[in-house]
Amino acid sequence: MASSPARPLDHRSRGEHPLRTLGYLLRADRRRLAVAVAVFTVKHSPIWLLPLVTASIIDTVVQHQPITRLWTSTGVILFILLVNYRS
Known part of the structure; x- marks a missing residue:
């Protein structure tokens, strides 16, 4: 199941858990996604x-x-x- 990093949508997800496939598709943006979650938490925590x-x-x-x-x-x-x- 090897695929080139330039074409992540060519990844085959047969038999994989959906979260594993999502993690594969978001592999390049994990750091930015983590920062976005942290900023969201800090911004909205007073409302909670x-x-x-x-x-x-x-x-x-x-x-x-x-x-x-x-x-x-x-x-x-x-x-x-x-x-x-x-x-």
């Missing part, structure tokens, strides 16, 4: 915190906790939205 902060706000209101905790959570949400602002 929004449900946790929202739950903290709900807990603060339901359990009658100090108002400072509510303002702190609100500040965190505003900071996340400010960092991820798109023009």
Whole structure:
């Protein structure tokens, strides 16, 4: 199953696992793909915190906790939205 690096689509994938074939096709771009995944993770990780902060706000209101905790959570949400602002 040898093929030239110049023609990756000529690779035969008979009996191979689909992920193995995908890895073969993306062989030349693995470094750029890894960088893209890292940048995506860093860029979107603040948004993944929004449900946790929202739950903290709900807990603060339901359990009658100090108002400072509510303002702190609100500040965190505003900071996340400010960092991820798109023009």
